[in-house]
Amino acid sequence: MGEFKYSNVEREMKMYGFDRMVKSTCRGCHGGCGVYVYVKDGKVAKIQGDPDHPINHGTLCSKGLAAAEIAYHPDRLLYPVKRIGPKGSGKWERISWDEALDIIADRINDYKVKFGPESIVFGYGTGRENEAVIYRIANLLGSPNVLTAGHFCYGPRICTSIITCGTNPIIDYENSPQCIMMWGNNVTISNPDCYKGEPFSVALSRGAKLIVVDPRLTRPAARADIWLQLRPGTDAALALGMLNVIVNEKLYDKEFVENYTFGWEEFVKRVNEYPLEKVEEITWVPKEKIQDAARLFAKTKPAAIQWGVAIEQQINCADNDRLLMFLMGITGNIDAQGGQVLYKTPPIVNVGQFGAHSMLPREQMAKRLGGDMFRLASRFAIINPKAVWDAILYEKPYPVKMLFFISSNPLITRDNAKEVYKALEKVDFMAVADFFITPTAELADIVLPAATWLEMDYIGDFWKRHGYILARRKVVEIGECRSDHEMLNDLAHRIGQGEFWWDSFEGGLDAILEPMGIKWKDFKEMDYVRGEVKYKKYKEFGFSTPTRKFELYSTTLEKMGYDPLPQHREVPESPVNTPELYKEYPYILITGARQPGFFHTENRQVKWLRELHKDPVVQIHPDTAAKEGIKEGDWVVIESPRGKIKQKAVLFPGIDPRVVAAQHGWWFPEKKESNHGWDESNVNVLTDNAYEGCDPAIGATNIRALLCKIYPYRDGGIKS
């Protein structure tokens, strides 16, 4: 037995007596990682990475490894329930699927007649591979309102990339970028849509230079050649400063700029409004460092930008995304081998087509909530959450009567949680589909048991832009849990949409694959299919934009009445914008740094994962902690003009003493009273959702940088 190899299936089966192994695709986050799922006595017994998979190459994160702990968790909801006490009372009664779906269908039919289909809002949280079916049922119903995280997560990357260069440019890690600029992101911990940490890590092992832009010293920042520790929320100014260097030192790709960009002269004028002295003042980053980073990025070929959600949960959301694309573009790295590629998905019915957006009548589209305000968002079927809460609370511009949240916990994840609570408390009827009865679900009328990825067949990643589609194969059935796709397929029949759906959702999978000339049963035999890979397609076809060019000057935004060029807008609540408030709230609060094991509000009931982070943590510089009388491990109060919460202090030297960093997504499944302590440590009790603080085009809420005060927690017998 002197020879070993990774993931040796044959020996695993023999040693543990597993009955079978099913290859599938994890969806512990947005999905994508190939896995081996071993089954014994009809139950999932072990999960490991698939070493031959193009996305994860055998590696697997804590969430994937713990998937069976979620699926078989004793608190898991295994059948539909109906609330029998007041909202939040935790009193539920078991009902059948038929009864649950009939109640929901009756409500939909009733509100549709009395208040119009726009009074029914469907919702999902982050991308969990159910977006296509949710949009489909809403559009066919005639409701223009699907509430997602799309206004401030990934949606902006999709919208802004479509109007700039046709599609979302994805890093070509397999061809080894020589310089990676990691901007507001830590791909080794988080799983930003379309990316996993492994290929990034391999690129570094192969010698890539690394620039990190982050207000916190992450491990990548510690390993970086250059770390730019910016003032939170000033990414646009920093990017404009770097572009200023690249333009004025003529480090750009002249051939690309001359032949394939639109609006160069106006762009140069705008960039020249941001000289480095000004940028240093705005961003706190020394100008020499900005120069060094800009030069390293522009002179190293190929180079790429590893980005994520942090730059999007800001007032400058759309411009941040565009500016980073401009950095990729003018340095010649767009659609370049080893740079950032506009990948082609295999020929399938894409997520937009399957979502039936073209079936939504124009007069209904015109009613999209917040559509007059956030016009870029509305064009891409995205709405701002406050618009929904306002429609429930004040019935303006019309009443919203029903919410149906599928894999979403907005009471914890959406800004200004107290307002969210009021809206969820008031709404006439709410249904939720989830794995557990979350704080949001506690306010619902009906809760449906959702299947995990172990319990469904699906075409994984067909909504992403990396060019692969992946087979997710059903491994087990647990309780009465149903996949979101099967659930909505059934509901659709009950609200008169039967002709557009299928007997079972396998028909939907066949429909997605139809252009490839295969069916689900064929795809199930494959592990993945990749679209054709070609570089610099723009040389032949131009870019898929109105001008056929890479738009530095956006003709789409101009038509919508926005500034066609990117700009830095000051953070709504900041030492610069609100100096009076800053006297009372003397720290900048940043939120939402990702924790391994958790995915937003998920997994806090899973022992293996909760063990990694028992309590919510706020990182404070040791000098700041000393000044405020806070010691390591103290519970501290974090207070903003909206409210207060408590988290546990960790003294963290890798942060500016003027900044503190709080975690997001916290609730306490173990607390059976007070709705699982939804407001005790939930950072969104502190965040603001006022429209004027949102990105004017996409409606992104500014939750990543605000003002706070912080002091030791002294009540309730907890150590002060």
Added chain:
Amino acid sequence: MKKYALKIEEKECWGCKACEVACKQENKSKDGINRIRIHEEWGKKKDGSQDFIFRANICRHCDNPPCVDACPVEAIKKREDGIVILYEDECTGCGTCIDTCPYNAIYFSDEEGKAKKCNMCFERIDNGLIPACADDICLAHCIYFGDARKIDNMIKEKFWLKARIEGKLSTAVITIDE
């Protein structure tokens, strides 16, 4: 004689803690018992700026393990292949080994009344399988298992990188000399 080793190249660790959970999945360890543990260690760079690294704490399978001598019931043994095994069935829970370990790599499970540590998944090794944490789950590929006399070379050569680039991770063979 074959000698096994498991080594972690800490400077490449990203702190994702997948290894901790892979270990849980394999050993079904109770709450609070982590036979491998990742933690931050802070220091300064040469220029005086802040720096930190992730450290992995795990049994080193010492050449002369003090825990073996300390155990009054001989429940800890070092095998000829180098693996130091704590046989939990024989453990009486006296805790003596915990104090003698220079690496704080032995833990006490109150729930079970027994000491726990990394046994290098010896049953997996005896069945021709790689220890759970080293079985390619690590996204940094920084957990190495192999021949004790050659493992430093494996790390230096990043043998996995060649297999990864060639798309042959599932067939990359780690040889342990007999």
